Amino acid sequence: MSSRSKIAIIGASGYSGAEIVSLLLSHPAVELTTLMTANQERRDNRPQKYSDALPQFYRLCDLEIEPLEVDELQKRDINVVFLATPNEISHELVPKLLERKLRVIDLSGSYRLKQSALYSRWYGFEHQFPKLLESAVYGLTEIHRDSIRTAQLLANPGCYPTSVLLPLIPLQQRGLIDPGFDIVCDSKSGVTGAGKAPSPNTHFSEVTESFKAYNVMKHRHAPEIWQELGNPNLIFTPHLLPINRGILSTIYVKVRRSVNEVMISECLRKAYDNEPFIRLYSNGTLPEVKFVVHTNFCDIGWTFDRDRSNLIIIATIDNIGKGAAGQAVQNMNVMLEVEERAGLF
Numbered sequence: 001m002s003s004r005s006k007i008a009i010i011g012a013s014g015y016s017g018a019e020i021v022s023l024l025l026s027h028p029a030v031e032l033t034t035l036m037t038a039n040q041e042r043r044d045n046r047p048q049k050y051s052d053a054l055p056q057f058y059r060l061c062d063l064e065i066e067p068l069e070v071d072e073l074q075k076r077d078i079n080v081v082f083l084a085t086p087n088e089i090s091h092e093l094v095p096k097l098l099e100r101k102l103r104v105i106d107l108s109g110s111y112r113l114k115q116s117a118l119y120s121r122w123y124g125f126e127h128q129f130p131k132l133l134e135s136a137v138y139g140l141t142e143i144h145r146d147s148i149r150t151a152q153l154l155a156n157p158g159c160y161p162t163s164v165l166l167p168l169i170p171l172q173q174r175g176l177i178d179p180g181f182d183i184v185c186d187s188k189s190g191v192t193g194a195g196k197a198p199s200p201n202t203h204f205s206e207v208t209e210s211f212k213a214y215n216v217m218k219h220r221h222a223p224e225i226w227q228e229l230g231n232p233n234l235i236f237t238p239h240l241l242p243i244n245r246g247i248l249s250t251i252y253v254k255v256r257r258s259v260n261e262v263m264i265s266e267c268l269r270k271a272y273d274n275e276p277f278i279r280l281y282s283n284g285t286l287p288e289v290k291f292v293v294h295t296n297f298c299d300i301g302w303t304f305d306r307d308r309s310n311l312i313i314i315a316t317i318d319n320i321g322k323g324a325a326g327q328a329v330q331n332m333n334v335m336l337e338v339e340e341r342a343g344l345f
Contacts, residue, residue, distance in 0.1 A: 159323025296326030
């Protein structure tokens with residue numbers, strides 16, 4: 001590339017938005033030129049520097065947080081727009097950005113599901129743009145890299161689905177999983193997965209020294225997982241850990257009777273040995289959350305009971321990293337045809 005690509009972020013004050021800012025500041029191939037807010041209250045106030053809103057960026061990013069002006073993004077020749085905005089806001093903004101020929105990476109869930117009817121049940125709003133759902137590229141980088149290269153609208157995956165899908169998709173595609181049994185996904189996340197908005201359920205006093213399941217049988221990431229796996233029999237239960245960042249998913253799989261340990265290992269290694277952000281564990285070593293925090297890695301380990309055909313997979317990611325901002329920047333790199341690891345090491 002002869003010049004650095006221009007990047008804009010809408011909604012940079014949340015956890016994922018701030019992480020994108022941090023990653024882009026050291027990126028060799030892009031320039032963060034524009035920060036905008038879709039928050040109406042903020043739009044009515046006096047101009048504010050980003051480093052005033054988030055002091056940790058003092059003298060690192062002193063860009064002004066501007067009111068949202070979609071036409072202005074077009075005038076500035078922005079190459080990629082990141083949306084780190086709530087679902088309903090992304091739902092409305094995406095068509096306006098695409099109309100102006102802007103490439104969009106949406107970190108919300110508003111364009112992940114292909115069936116518009118699912119949104120009223122799982123997200124609580126009626127989706128008005130079913131054709132955009134059809135054209136959106138699901139941004140699980142290691143699986144959909146070829147489609148990501150030319151994407152105009154990229155739906156960045158959810159954090160839980162990333163940790164579940166990366167280990168399961170190769171096994172599913174190779175036909176190693178026994179379809180006659182349920183897959184059980186027991187996933188645990190740090191508190192930042194709930195976002196920055198204050199909530200009684202994520203208050204320090206409620207979370208510390210405790211551990212609980214939540215949104216059992218009704219978490220909106222479940223249909224995302226079902227969709228990408230081809231709607232298998234899969235039970236997903238999320239849990240809240242009293243830590244800031246990180247996800248650990250324990251996945252219980254019944255494989256076909258003919259499957260052995262070598263086949264499982266070869267399947268995963270064929271899929272991921274050359275992937276820069278997938279680390280496969282061997283010799284009985286299992287991933288831990290602390291190994292992936294503040295990285296874009298997905299670590300995968302597993303154990304196998306040949307007598308009973310039971311496979312237990314442990315997968316870990318940073319929910320803000322590979323589960324959100326890190327994967328979004330990885331996808332941006334693919335879209336802009338720059339080194340995929342740029343800004344992420």
